[in-house]
Amino acid sequence: MVILNRFDGSENFTRSWNEFRMGFGNLNGEFFIGLDHLHRITNSQQFELYVEYKYFDGIKGFARYDNFRIGNENTGYVLKSLGAFYGSNIDDLMTSNNLNQKFTTYDKDNNKDYRNCAQTFKGAWWFGFCRGPNPLAQYSRNARSSELSSMSWNGFNPIRSILMLIRPKQ
Numbered sequence: 001m002v003i004l005n006r007f008d009g010s011e012n013f014t015r016s017w018n019e020f021r022m023g024f025g026n027l028n029g030e031f032f033i034g035l036d037h038l039h040r041i042t043n044s045q046q047f048e049l050y051v052e053y054k055y056f057d058g059i060k061g062f063a064r065y066d067n068f069r070i071g072n073e074n075t076g077y078v079l080k081s082l083g084a085f086y087g088s089n090i091d092d093l094m095t096s097n098n099l100n101q102k103f104t105t106y107d108k109d110n111n112k113d114y115r116n117c118a119q120t121f122k123g124a125w126w127f128g129f130c131r132g133p134n135p136l137a138q139y140s141r142n143a144r145s146s147e148l149s150s151m152s153w154n155g156f157n158p159i160r161s162i163l164m165l166i167r168p169k170q
Contacts, residue, residue, distance in 0.1 A: 001041070003033040006151060007161035009139030013123065017108040020124055021073065032136070035070065035077045035103060042069040046169040049082070053135075053153045053162045056142065061089035061153065068166060076102030076110045079126040090154055097132030097155075098125070122149035131155055135162045 006013070011030035023034025041047065049068035054060045067083025082099055085092035102110035105124040109116040117127035123137030133153050140150035140158040150158040 001033075001166050002027075002031075002163065003038060003166055004031070004135065004162065004164035006030050006135065006139065007163075009141060013136045014106065014138065015124065017105045020103065020105055021077075036073070039070050039072050039077060042166065043072075047166045048169050050165045050167070051135075051153070051162065052165075053159045055157065056160050059089065061087070063087040063090065063092070063094070063153070065094070066169060070103075077126075078102050093132040093154060094126075097128055101126040101128045120149070123151070135159075135164070 007030065011025045013032070015024060020032065021035050023032055023037060025031025047068050049065045051063040052060065053062070064086040065082040065084065067081045069081040071078040071080050079098050079101055082095050085095060103124065104111045104116065104118045104127045106116065106118045109118070111117045111127035111130065113127065113129045115130065117130035118124045121130060121134055121137055123134045125134055125136055132155050134155060135151055135153060137149050137151045151162065152159055153162065
């Protein structure tokens with residue numbers, strides 16, 4: 001099941017807490033499934049998270065976690081579990097930077113940093129101290145972007161596309 005798809009910048013991801021709670025976009029284009037849906041799904045049974053990203057030079061990478069689960073709105077949609085990490089081209093940045101963090105948007109600052117990471121880096125996420133993946137940041141149309149607020153998986157190299165999927169663990 002696709003939970004996030006970004007590939008051309010056609011959808012604006014600078015969104016409010018309520019929009020991230022409900023989800024937005026087009027299932028045939030760029031979209032985010034919504035935190036309420038994601039909570040309900042990931043708490044119904046054990047799910048794997050698979051992330052596929054592509055850099056502007058065509059190099060692809062992936063990250064896979066075997067026990068992805070988030071809390072409900074009362075917990076700030078905390079990233080409760082990731083499980084074991086399997087990946088390519090990158091270290092496990094989500095476990096070290098995002099696990100046990102609440103979701104932050106520009107209008108709801110839940111991160112531990114002194115600044116609102118979603119405002120500073122133009123992207124909502126499970127930020128702790130404004131480090132690590134930022135797949136919901138603004139879309140960059142080129143690899144030369146020096147903006148730390150560009151969509152990325154490693155926190156600094158802009159990526160062209162990202163696809164996040166979940167599936168029941170079997």
